[in-house]
Amino acid sequence: MKNMLWQEIPGLNNIKQHLAELHLSNTLPHAILLKGEDGNAALPLALGFMQFLHCDDAYKKNQPCGECKSCKQTQNLFYPGFRLVLPKFSSSQKDTEEKDITDIFYQLFKENIFVTFDDVLKEAKGKNKQAIISVQDIHQIIESVSFSSVGNKYNIVCIWHPEMMMPAAANKLLKTLEEPPPQTLFILVTNKPDELLATIISRVQQISIPDFSQKEIIDFLIDKHSIEPAKAREIAEISNGNLNKSLHILFHFDEYSELLNDFKEFAKLSIKYDYDGIDKWIKKYESAGREALKRFLEYALDILHHSLLQNYQLHHLIKTSLPEKD
Structure with missing residues (x-):
């Protein structure tokens, strides 16, 4: 069995259990806000929850099985009922040699599920440019989920860094959250919830994702990267609970x-x-x-x-x- 994202995230068992119970008890809201530091578990939890919701046998173990047809389809995060929205450069800022931010994200995420948006910008050579989520981005996503169907499974829209939405985009999303399409879940992932519209905040269920403990980082570095305990402890001490920073220091x-x-x-x-x-x-x-x-x-x-x-x-x-x- 290939591990799914759910199993790749160390610790946070209480939050995983809470998310699982929302689904298994049929109390899942139409919109969730996962707030936590970039480079930690908020984004992989959001994408892992997508895998969980689409797994045919998740109810048996409270985690994606990794073996059913749906799990195999979602392992690479490409699935008819899933949409990812992330900030992009406006057309006026693009260079002819510039790489597509979405493609870069998927490439980096395959290498490190704790990737940050700064990592994506650096790879995109957009170090001095402002990335945004436009009203067109939100409109296209909402339109696509309105006409898509995955049987009795959820359509899931994950918006990474929604605080980067332009005002028109934020208002467009707000209207959709007020009258959400059926069988559709919006997952917003941010490290700056204070920069979101208060009206958007009022329409989502907020879940705070804590930083990793030193022990969780130490165990992760030892188990996944086979480094000496002393070096793992040294790295964990200066990473301030951020797993992406730990990996950056390591490499x-x-x-x-x-x-x-x-x-x-x-x-x-x-x-x-x-x-x-x-x-x-x-x-x-x-x-x-x-x-x-x-x-x-x-x-x-x-x-x-x-x-x-x-x-x-x-x-x-x-x-x-x-x-x-x-």
């Missing part, structure tokens, strides 16, 4: 060393009031693009946070055993 350990060197260089230039040096340093990151600068700033904030904790002798709260401590 790009050298990049994190480079970020540390860049931070040291910037700190030395700042202490010396070396304005010419600072200007050159800034231009280097300008040429690298928005996402590279964003990664550096996130990394720098982590170091500054750890430094403050160390300064106030709150050593038990410092979650790193890497060279940043020095």
